Amino acid sequence: MPEADPILSMRRISKSFPGVHALDKVDFALQRGEVRALMGENGAGKSTLIKVMTGVEERDEGRIFLDGREIDPHSPHEAQELGISTVYQEVNLIPTLTVAENIFLGRQPTSMGSLDWKKMNSSAVAALDRLNLELNVKRLLSDYSLAVQQMVAIARAVDVSAKMLILDEPTSSLSVEEVEQLFAVMRMLKAEGLGIVFVTHFLDQVFDISDTITVLRGGQLVGNFVTASTTRVQLIATMMGKELKELERGPARVASPDAPGAESLIEIKGLARKGSIEPFDLRLNKGEVLGLAGLLGAGRTEIANLLFGIDKAEQGNVSIEGEETNISSPRKAIAEGFALCPEDRKSAGIIGDLSIRENIFLALQASKGWFRLISRKTQQEIAERYITMLSISTPDADKKIKELSGGNQQKAIVARWLALHPRFLILDEPTRGIDVGAKMEIQNLILSLSREGISILFISSELSEVVRCSQRVAVLRDHVKIGEMSGDQIDESAIMHYIAEGAR
Amino acid sequence: MKASKFKRFMSQGNVGKLMWSVLALALLLVFNALFTPVIFNMKIMDGHLFGSLIDILNRATPVMLMGIGMTLVIATGGIDISVGSVSAVSGSFTTVLLVVYGLPLAYCIVVGLAVATFLGFWNGFLVARVGVQPIVATLIMLALARGIATLFAGGQTILFSNRAYEFIANGFLFGLPFPITIVAVVFVGTALLTRKTALGLFVESVGCNPVASRYSGINVRSIKWAVYVFTAFCAGMAGLINTSNIKVADVTRSGEGLELDAILAVVIGGTSLDGGKFSLAGTIIGALVMQTLTTTILTRGMPVEFTRVIKALVVVLIILIQSESFRKRMRNLVWRKAHEVAS
Amino acid sequence: MKRKLVVLLGLALCLFVALGASAKTYTIGFAQTGGNEGAWRDAETASVNAAAKDMGINLKFVDGQEKQEVQIAALRSFIAQGVDGILLAPVVATGWDEVLQECKQANIPVVLLDRGIQTSDDSLYVCKITSDFVQEGKRVGEWLSKKMGGKATIAELEGTPGADPAIMRQKGFAEGIASYPGMKIVLSQTGNFNAADGKQVMEAFLKANSRINAVFAQNDDMAMGAIQAIQEAGKRPGKDIVVVSIDGTRPAFEAMAKGTLNAVCECNPLLGKIGFETLIGAINGQTYPKWVIQTDGLYEASQAKAALPTRKY
Ligand SMILES: Nc1ncnc2c1ncn2[C@@H]1O[C@H](COP(=O)(O)OP(=O)(O)OP(=O)(O)O)[C@@H](O)[C@H]1O
Numbered sequence A: 001m002p003e004a005d006p007i008l009s010m011r012r013i014s015k016s017f018p019g020v021h022a023l024d025k026v027d028f029a030l031q032r033g034e035v036r037a038l039m040g041e042n043g044a045g046k047s048t049l050i051k052v053m054t055g056v057e058e059r060d061e062g063r064i065f066l067d068g069r070e071i072d073p074h075s076p077h078e079a080q081e082l083g084i085s086t087v088y089q090e091v092n093l094i095p096t097l098t099v100a101e102n103i104f105l106g107r108q109p110t111s112m113g114s115l116d117w118k119k120m121n122s123s124a125v126a127a128l129d130r131l132n133l134e135l136n137v138k139r140l141l142s143d144y145s146l147a148v149q150q151m152v153a154i155a156r157a158v159d160v161s162a163k164m165l166i167l168d169e170p171t172s173s174l175s176v177e178e179v180e181q182l183f184a185v186m187r188m189l190k191a192e193g194l195g196i197v198f199v200t201h202f203l204d205q206v207f208d209i210s211d212t213i214t215v216l217r218g219g220q221l222v223g224n225f226v227t228a229s230t231t232r233v234q235l236i237a238t239m240m241g242k243e244l245k246e247l248e249r250g251p252a253r254v255a256s257p258d259a260p261g262a263e264s265l266i267e268i269k270g271l272a273r274k275g276s277i278e279p280f281d282l283r284l285n286k287g288e289v290l291g292l293a294g295l296l297g298a299g300r301t302e303i304a305n306l307l308f309g310i311d312k313a314e315q316g317n318v319s320i321e322g323e324e325t326n327i328s329s330p331r332k333a334i335a336e337g338f339a340l341c342p343e344d345r346k347s348a349g350i351i352g353d354l355s356i357r358e359n360i361f362l363a364l365q366a367s368k369g370w371f372r373l374i375s376r377k378t379q380q381e382i383a384e385r386y387i388t389m390l391s392i393s394t395p396d397a398d399k400k401i402k403e404l405s406g407g408n409q410q411k412a413i414v415a416r417w418l419a420l421h422p423r424f425l426i427l428d429e430p431t432r433g434i435d436v437g438a439k440m441e442i443q444n445l446i447l448s449l450s451r452e453g454i455s456i457l458f459i460s461s462e463l464s465e466v467v468r469c470s471q472r473v474a475v476l477r478d479h480v481k482i483g484e485m486s487g488d489q490i491d492e493s494a495i496m497h498y499i500a501e502g503a504r
Numbered sequence B: 001m002k003a004s005k006f007k008r009f010m011s012q013g014n015v016g017k018l019m020w021s022v023l024a025l026a027l028l029l030v031f032n033a034l035f036t037p038v039i040f041n042m043k044i045m046d047g048h049l050f051g052s053l054i055d056i057l058n059r060a061t062p063v064m065l066m067g068i069g070m071t072l073v074i075a076t077g078g079i080d081i082s083v084g085s086v087s088a089v090s091g092s093f094t095t096v097l098l099v100v101y102g103l104p105l106a107y108c109i110v111v112g113l114a115v116a117t118f119l120g121f122w123n124g125f126l127v128a129r130v131g132v133q134p135i136v137a138t139l140i141m142l143a144l145a146r147g148i149a150t151l152f153a154g155g156q157t158i159l160f161s162n163r164a165y166e167f168i169a170n171g172f173l174f175g176l177p178f179p180i181t182i183v184a185v186v187f188v189g190t191a192l193l194t195r196k197t198a199l200g201l202f203v204e205s206v207g208c209n210p211v212a213s214r215y216s217g218i219n220v221r222s223i224k225w226a227v228y229v230f231t232a233f234c235a236g237m238a239g240l241i242n243t244s245n246i247k248v249a250d251v252t253r254s255g256e257g258l259e260l261d262a263i264l265a266v267v268i269g270g271t272s273l274d275g276g277k278f279s280l281a282g283t284i285i286g287a288l289v290m291q292t293l294t295t296t297i298l299t300r301g302m303p304v305e306f307t308r309v310i311k312a313l314v315v316v317l318i319i320l321i322q323s324e325s326f327r328k329r330m331r332n333l334v335w336r337k338a339h340e341v342a343s
Numbered sequence C: 001m002k003r004k005l006v007v008l009l010g011l012a013l014c015l016f017v018a019l020g021a022s023a024k025t026y027t028i029g030f031a032q033t034g035g036n037e038g039a040w041r042d043a044e045t046a047s048v049n050a051a052a053k054d055m056g057i058n059l060k061f062v063d064g065q066e067k068q069e070v071q072i073a074a075l076r077s078f079i080a081q082g083v084d085g086i087l088l089a090p091v092v093a094t095g096w097d098e099v100l101q102e103c104k105q106a107n108i109p110v111v112l113l114d115r116g117i118q119t120s121d122d123s124l125y126v127c128k129i130t131s132d133f134v135q136e137g138k139r140v141g142e143w144l145s146k147k148m149g150g151k152a153t154i155a156e157l158e159g160t161p162g163a164d165p166a167i168m169r170q171k172g173f174a175e176g177i178a179s180y181p182g183m184k185i186v187l188s189q190t191g192n193f194n195a196a197d198g199k200q201v202m203e204a205f206l207k208a209n210s211r212i213n214a215v216f217a218q219n220d221d222m223a224m225g226a227i228q229a230i231q232e233a234g235k236r237p238g239k240d241i242v243v244v245s246i247d248g249t250r251p252a253f254e255a256m257a258k259g260t261l262n263a264v265c266e267c268n269p270l271l272g273k274i275g276f277e278t279l280i281g282a283i284n285g286q287t288y289p290k291w292v293i294q295t296d297g298l299y300e301a302s303q304a305k306a307a308l309p310t311r312k313y
């Protein structure tokens, strides 16, 4: 398989963490002008391989060659100097700096020894332009959504004149259009002779952009493929080590909203907040899954935050079972039986230093108050139940959550909200960064929860998911709810069309 | 597998870090065993234990008390640099009410502690409610509380002679100085309150990620507020011990600089200034490390010019050894040196 | 009616002129060190206030917050207010030349209180009025040597490291015991001029060396702490272990009356009166030696009871 003079080659790389062999004698090579997809289940070792490559983690053994010369980077900065440019899985930019500063952090253009702001800002605009992104580069990064931040991180990496580019799940919160834009840039870089490592859980994207595929499982190399001569089934089987039954669309137990007998749970009238969402109405029946569709920044997360009391509505009202209710804080929302699994797991989800167990029962404990501590035994039971249910890959429940792989962190956060047994569950990109198998688990779970009578507001950039799970879909564009579709109207192209045209 | 289990155990923050501070304490004691053996002399006098080790325990009590509160504040990601001044307030109020107004001691103590606690309430208000940065809010209090203490005592140092009041610092219970009992009670109480209820979890959660904690339904504000109130209460008790100890309310000097000792005790005890996981036992050990160091220096009679430098060096060393990245760097260095030598 | 009024007014005017001629009301600025230095400095401030009242002086008081900048700013504001003279208790010894030059140009004499300064030009200030710290230490040292018959195992409690009184008193004490080879200082540590530290240090000393039979505390507060430590160790201060100190505060006299403190050398903080007198003299053209020494007395336990009622601080 290995061809002549690869840009990068890694030989027999091993790395273990307490209780886990994250990488076990893994070989890896990347050619010029090649896009190599790195695949595997959550916790397979993809990010660890990348971190070893770029000096974030020290390897236990193995050698790394770049352009035939042995290298030993000890920090991402060193790797960058060597020509390895990386977008890590967790966006690690600085929210309190401007977009432009983030793009040029550590390599700001100077003129005559002092910072050249003009040049920096205009270069930042140019860098974003390659991704077809128009932002005010002088604004703080934190003013923008997670998806935009992800694009900024990509712009930062792409901007460097590098030998190779590594993208660790760059598309996990992007919608179709941004992904297309990214792929266009990747194709261009590839034509210029760069090698690209691309990590994703989206099979479509793998088959769309990659030339070759490397698959890891449980820290071991289990296969190298040429994309053109590989099938999905083959790939999934290699990743999971077993065949996967395709998921059937679950039966919708609750009738469509207009059907007689449907019991309404939540009724929203004219809810709005300046700058985040224009006044909208929304109704949710018991046991109904309502999908929210829309492009990046269309106002989906904003609706979730309003309903959960994170942001305060400026007008409109919410009634629960016919009674008007004022939800002014997450605490109140939880007391009403609401739960929100937030989009940004790093800043709003994980409590990094606490264990998986503690992270999972945290919201449940908070709802019970501080005095009545859930017994250690029950804590353990709850944690273990969800670790099994969502197949969170960890040696035990007492590992710090920040030491889990990205996808497994996401599963633990989903578990936190499931453990609350809410009557209304808001899921904001719950499958972000989750592998194919677990994604199906979560989708199945959504359907079975809905059969139990739990109402679910489901936000996902992955339309196929929304289509599969929702009985009704509300479509948003530019902070305005432009319509709803239900039942048989729901399919991917119809939604896409609706978002684009606004016509039924 | 065994080795990796051990590694796992070590890396588990709490226990691992506690081990480092225990190790530091042990090393200090070993040093003394070799070079200052008098420190281990112990005898029974008037029915109670008497010796340097007892002094160490006894003299560490004010810092331990402040440290217990400080641990929780630091765990929420805050800091309270007003504890020294707040401790002077309880001493000032209690003593003035007792000596100048002639009120019953119990009443004076309750008022003294209440006033100190109220100052913590104010700190908490500024931090949790108004959103002032903890260091700024408590810096204001550092000056304000000292002012209040001095003002209430009319700028005077006030002597007293009251058996019960003197007992707080100079009495003995179970053959040990009474302050040790006070600390034991506060320590056990706080440990139970934080570990047998969900408070400890919430405190750590808030310190580690306040945003995610809010999303999870934790009342972030109340938690932050509460820890400042509690710390001020602890500082108030420390103030009573300090005042009782020298039988005079030295309002201008009492508790001066103790905030730094308390913060160091917390840090040596393995609680990170970034907030998150905390260890109360670690803080107690941390306070003991600091006091052992002081007592060692005093007993050995080292030149005064060096004492501060020695203290600083030892503290820096302990904190460096606790830092994982420092250990990693040192290991790499040794590793590379070994390679160079080998090749 | 009208005439009466005119006469009255005339009388009043005469009175004013007469008063003005006989006793001019001086306006004097006092820049105190400020901060937390305890009873001694409080007593000094009180004595300046009292003397100002007695002598009808218009006093402008500024607390220096233990910072030189604050004191310099205070001096400049005194100049701007056109005071007649300035009392300065300098926080530090150096860096005064410039502002004192300004005072001199404005023709305002400056008298230094309780501490000296270092300057290239002695004419910048009238004089310093201070105790002689070396002398204090020496007197205590000599007294102790005599009391112990020239042979003692001594523990010394030092003041705040680097502070002028701490350095000088240590030096003086060493001179005082120099001619008695049997007088040995075995342990010496800082008690930071406060009781809590004094107690802690003494506590450790007593365990380190059981032969200690004399303590020299460089101020009274530390001595008070040391006395408690000695008692708690089951020994009798004043008898088993002889205790001497410097300052002569009221609590020290009380301790002497009780017999727990053996002797104290006074360091008189009541500098108000002499300070103003010197300053007014200078305003009116009198000259003084550069160092006006405030004489300090040594008191023994036997004199304490009698002296106690007259102690002001
Ligand atoms: N700092 C760490 N401490 C302990 N264990 C770790 C640490 N980082 C990673 N691991 C473990 O190493 C394994 C591999 O993790 P890695 O992040 O490489 O997975 P991944 O393939 O990137 O998964 P995902 O698709 O979820 O991002 C996981 O079991 C993870 O728990």
Ligand SMILES: [Mg+2]
Residues within 6 Å of the ligand: A046, A047, A048, A089, A168, A405, A406, A407
């Ligand atoms: Mg990963």
